[in-house]
Structure formats: C-alpha cells, structure tokens
Amino acid sequence: ANCELTFSGRNLQAFLIGRQICVTICMFVVxxxxxxxxxxxxxxxxxxxxxxQNFFNTGLxxxxxxxxxxxxxxxxxxxxxxxxxxxxxxIYYIIRLCxxxxxxxxxxxxxxxxRYQKPLFKYQPDEVYxxxxxxxxxxxxTRRDRDIDRVVVVVKxxxxxxxxxxxxxxxxxxxxxxxxxxxEMGVHPAGAxxxxxxxxxxxxxxxGGQGAxxxxxxxxxxxxxxxxSVALKCTSLAHKGDNMQRYIVGRQLLVVLIVFVMNxxxxxxxxxxxxxxxxxxxxxxxxxxxxxxxTTIILGxxxxxxxxxxxxxxxxxxxxxxxxTYLSLFIEFSGLLHSVYLVQIGFSKLTGQxxxxxxxxxxxxxxxxxxxxxxFSLCVLSFAFAVTLKALFDGNTxxxxxxxxxxxxxxxxxxxxxVGMMEGMQIALFAVLKMPKEELRNHKVxxANCELTFSGRNLQAFLIGRQICVTICMFVVxxxxxxxxxxxxxxxxxxxxxxQNFFNTGLxxxxxxxxxxxxxxxxxxxxxxxxxxxxxxIYVIIRLCxx
Numbered sequence: 001a002n003c004e005l006t007f008s009g010r011n012l013q014a015f016l017i018g019r020q021i022c023v024t025i026c027m028f029v030v031x032x033x034x035x036x037x038x039x040x041x042x043x044x045x046x047x048x049x050x051x052x053q054n055f056f057n058t059g060l061x062x063x064x065x066x067x068x069x070x071x072x073x074x075x076x077x078x079x080x081x082x083x084x085x086x087x088x089x090x091i092y093y094i095i096r097l098c099x100x101x102x103x104x105x106x107x108x109x110x111x112x113x114x115r116y117q118k119p120l121f122k123y124q125p126d127e128v129y130x131x132x133x134x135x136x137x138x139x140x141x142t143r144r145d146r147d148i149d150r151v152v153v154v155v156k157x158x159x160x161x162x163x164x165x166x167x168x169x170x171x172x173x174x175x176x177x178x179x180x181x182x183x184e185m186g187v188h189p190a191g192a193x194x195x196x197x198x199x200x201x202x203x204x205x206x207x208g209g210q211g212a213x214x215x216x217x218x219x220x221x222x223x224x225x226x227x228x229s230v231a232l233k234c235t236s237l238a239h240k241g242d243n244m245q246r247y248i249v250g251r252q253l254l255v256v257l258i259v260f261v262m263n264x265x266x267x268x269x270x271x272x273x274x275x276x277x278x279x280x281x282x283x284x285x286x287x288x289x290x291x292x293x294x295t296t297i298i299l300g301x302x303x304x305x306x307x308x309x310x311x312x313x314x315x316x317x318x319x320x321x322x323x324x325t326y327l328s329l330f331i332e333f334s335g336l337l338h339s340v341y342l343v344q345i346g347f348s349k350l351t352g353q354x355x356x357x358x359x360x361x362x363x364x365x366x367x368x369x370x371x372x373x374x375x376f377s378l379c380v381l382s383f384a385f386a387v388t389l390k391a392l393f394d395g396n397t398x399x400x401x402x403x404x405x406x407x408x409x410x411x412x413x414x415x416x417x418x419v420g421m422m423e424g425m426q427i428a429l430f431a432v433l434k435m436p437k438e439e440l441r442n443h444k445v446x447x448a449n450c451e452l453t454f455s456g457r458n459l460q461a462f463l464i465g466r467q468i469c470v471t472i473c474m475f476v477v478x479x480x481x482x483x484x485x486x487x488x489x490x491x492x493x494x495x496x497x498x499x500q501n502f503f504n505t506g507l508x509x510x511x512x513x514x515x516x517x518x519x520x521x522x523x524x525x526x527x528x529x530x531x532x533x534x535x536x537x538i539y540v541i542i543r544l545c546x547x
C-alpha cells in the first residue's frame with residue numbers, strides 16, 4: 001500500500017520534495033537543540049578548557065550524532081530489510097504528510113526552477129538514451145510544465161502592466177511639479193503634458209505604420225481599394241517607385257526627433273522627488289529615466305507594432321498616417337540625410353553590386369540636385385559633430401554630472417555602434433531568410449545567429465527585446481547630445497543666443513543618431529547581410545535582446 005501510494009502518478013517527485021521539506025525542518029530543529037550555548041567565563045562541560053568548549057559550541061558533535069543515529073543507521077536498516085521497513089504502518093502517514101507538504105506549495109518554486117533549468121542545461125530524460133525516445137526541447141511536456149508556463153506568463157503580464165502604470169504616474173508627477181527639463185526651458189506643465197501625449201500617439205502611428213506599409217507591398221491594392229480608401233492613399237504613395245526607401249530614411253529621423261523632444265518634456269531634473277517615494281525609487285525611476293523609457297516603449301512602440309502586425313489595413317487607414325508618410329518623404333527630400341547614400345554607393349562600388357531601383361535613371365539635373373543634397377548633408381553632419389563634441393568635452397550637455405567628459409564621449413560612440421548593430425542586424429536577419437540554406441551554412445557564425453533568432457518564438461521575443469534596447473540607448477544618447485547652455489553663458493563657437501537655443505534642443509544630436517547610429521548600419525546590413533551577421537558580437541546582442 002505504501003509503494004502504491006508513492007509510485008502512483010507523479011507522487012514520487014511530490015513525495016521527494018515533501019520528504020526534503022520534513023528532513024530539512026527537523027535538521028534545523030535538531031541543530032538548535034544540540035548546539036551548545038556556554039559563554040566565556042561560565043562552567044564548561046566536564047571542566048574542559050575554554051578552547052575545547054568553543055569547539056563544542058559549534059554544534060559539530062550534534063551533527064555527528066544526527067548523521068549516525070538519525071540518518072545512516074536507519075538507511076542501513078531500510079536497505080537491508082526494505083519490506084519490513086515499509087511494513088511499518090507509520091510509513092503510510094509519513095508519506096501522506098510529505099505529499100501534503102508538497103501540495104501546500106511552500107516549496108513549489110523548485111518545480112518552476114527545475115522547469116527552466118532542464119532546457120537551459122539541455123537535460124534529457126533517461127528514456128532518450130535508453131529507449132531512443134525523441135529529445136525534448138524548451139516546449140512544455142507535462143501538464144505541470146504547461147501550468148508553470150501559464151503562471152509565469154500571467155506574472156509577467158501583471159508586473160509589466162503595474163510597472164507601466166507606476167511609470168506613467170511618476171512621469172506625470174514630475175511634469176506637473178515642474179521637475180523636468182521642459183520646466184527648466186519655461187514650458188508650462190499643461191503644455192508639456194499635451195506635447196508628451198501627442199508625441200506618444202504620433203510615435204505609435206509611425207512605428208506601427210512602417211511595418212504595415214512594408215507588409216502590404218506584395219498585396220494587390222484592388223483588394224482593399226473600396227474598404228480602406230485612406231490606407232490605399234498611404235500605400236499608393238509609399239509604394240510608388242523608390243518611395244519606400246525614401247520613407248524609411250525620412251521616418252527614421254522623425255522617430256529620433258520625437259524621442260528627443262519627448263525626452264525634453266518628461267525627463268526629470270537632478271534630485272527630482274515625487275509622490276513621497278524613497279530616494280532609491282526616485283533614483284531608479286526618475287534619475288535614470290527608466291519611467292520615461294518604459295512609458296515610451298510600451299505605449300509608443302510595442303503596443304502599436306503588435307496590433308499593426310495583424311491589422312495592417314485598419315492601422316494605416318487614417319489621415320494622420322497619410323500625413324506622417326508625406327512628412328517622412330519631405331524630410332528625405334530636404335537632403336538632410338542624403339550623406340547616408342554615400343555609404344550605399346561606396347559599398348556598391350566595393351562589391352560590384354548594382355543598386356536596385358524601381359525608377360528610371362536620373363537625368364543630368366536630377367544628378368546635380370542629388371549630389372548637391374549629399375554635399376549639404378555632409379556639411380550639416382560635420383557641423384553637428386563639431387558642436388556636439390565641443391559641448392561634450394566642455395561638459396555642457398545633460399549628461400549626468402558624475403560622468404567625466406571623456407567618458408561621455410566614449411559612451412556616445414559606443415552607443416552609436418551598439419544601436420547601429422541592432423538596427424543593421426534586423427535588416428540583415430530578414431535579408432538572409434531568402435538565401436539557400438547551403439550558402440548560409442558556409443558562414444558558421446551567421447548561421448548560428450540565424451538559428452538562435454528563428455528558433456521557436458525567438459523572433460518575436462528578439463524584436464521586442466531589440467526595441468527595448470534601441471529605445472533605452474536613444475534616451476541615453478538624447479541626454480548625452482542635448483546641450484545645456486543657459487542664457488548669459490558662453491555659447492558654442494560664439495554663436496548668437498538664438499542659434500544656441502536651437503542647439504540646446506538636441507536636434508543636432510538627433511541628426512547624428514539617425515545617420516551614424518541607424519541608417520548607415522541599415523544599409524550595410526542590407527548590402528552585406530552574411531558578413532554583418534558573422535560578427536560574433538551579434539550573438540551576444542541577440543542573447544541580450546531575448547533576455
């Protein structure tokens with residue numbers, strides 16, 4: 001009867017956990033009972049020396065008694081006479097007690113840890129080796145595994161939602177108590193509030209809109225011409241000639257500008273404190289910008305991207321998206337970002353690959369206009385670098401005061417490279433999807449990176465993690481490159497105070513980030529996807545995004 005109870009269903013594992021709980025509790029109680037407590041100066045046991053008494057006080061003698069009398073002796077009896085041992089009626093009640101303790105859930109965390117330790121260390125059931133059973137992966141196998149996965153998912157959703165609500169409250173509290181950069185710039189809290197939430201909405205529209213426009217490219221426009229007239233206008237404009245590339249280039253600057261302005265509206269000033277929170281919580285959520293980052297990522301980016309992935313037509317069927325498409329194309333047309341095309345042309349010359357175009361070759365006048373904008377963009381980018389680096393070395397940016405100037409410069413360029421790799425790797429990963437597997441296998445590092453990304457549901461997890469990393473870096477870069485020179489102080493290169501106020505907006509930093517930290521890497525990733533993915537650092541970045 002004792003054996004039937006123990007080996008029924010999954011009782012054995014439950015019994016082992018409950019037994020361990022009982023044994024550990026008893027061990028702690030026995031340790032307390034057998035550990036001596038005789039202070040210096042008191043009479044020692046049997047009159048031994050104080051040094052020997054101190055040894056007795058360690059409880060090692062009690063441990064010896066427990067090991068021999070309460071463990072080994074009973075183990076030997078059980079191994080020698082198992083049936084007689086199990087015939088003791090008390091054994092049944094002990095088994096029931098162990099099962100009850102496990103059922104109480106006191107130590108159910110062990111099941112959760114074991115559930116994820118198994119795939120982490122690639123443990124396989126013995127049947128795989130003894131009976132040739134198929135190997136198990138990270139997918140749940142038992143009902144308990146599925147229950148654990150559901151609970152973990154629910155916990156993740158609940159704490160993420162709680163963090164979001166708390167972050168929004170913290171940002172709004174800082175805004176209305178005038179403890180933000182916007183307040184220092186003279187922006188009224190009501191104005192900052194309106195600008196902030198308008199930009200959140202706009203960011204959501206263009207973040208989800210890009211995916212929708214790209215996803216609708218192969219779809220016949222006649223199939224939704226009658227049901228989604230505004231969406232048709234958006235796609236007809238974006239899919240005409242090379243407009244899709246132009247839209248992506250212009251949209252990227254628009255995204256960076258929105259993030260930079262949002263950072264000014266909601267980022268907290270030094271020593272900000274709200275809602276009566278402790279200094280630690282204020283430091284974590286306000287000083288580091290975590291509250292702003294979470295609010296932006298969840299409300300301004302990921303939520304829109306999730307819905308736009310499955311509801312592309314409905315998502316872009318509005319005039320705000322049409323306006324954003326026109327504005328993105330206008331930004332590209334202005335020539336501010338044309339220096340990025342030098343990267344595309346340079347790699348085309350190096351590889352001998354022709355640049356694909358859906359438009360007829362440029363005329364002489366178009367060539368002149370194109371190269372004039374390239375030169376203009378290079379001049380603006382060079383000037384932006386000069387102003388930003390001058391301010392960084394002089395310590396005249398919003399970078400935290402505790403960070404030395406030279407460290408700020410190093411962090412700036414490191415983040416440029418880090419953001420660039422994440423921007424380029426997304427393009428490169430999708431570019432290799434259409435490549436023959438044999439060609440991909442010839443590049444071991446790139447193949448390993450692709451297998452990790454496209455395994456199971458890793459792609460969705462990677463895209464979310466990548467977005468989080470990129471947004472965090474954008475906010476840090478915005479703080480690094482936003483100038484902080486007050487009225488009356490010496491301006492950069494002795495420019496007028498009006499021009500200095502323009503520099504203080506951080507728009508020059510946004511331009512640098514867009515070209516150097518995003519678009520250039522995207523072009524490299526699309527032109528040389530295998531070479532890009534063969535960088536060993538890409539594997540580490542993918543792991544970070546999945547984490």
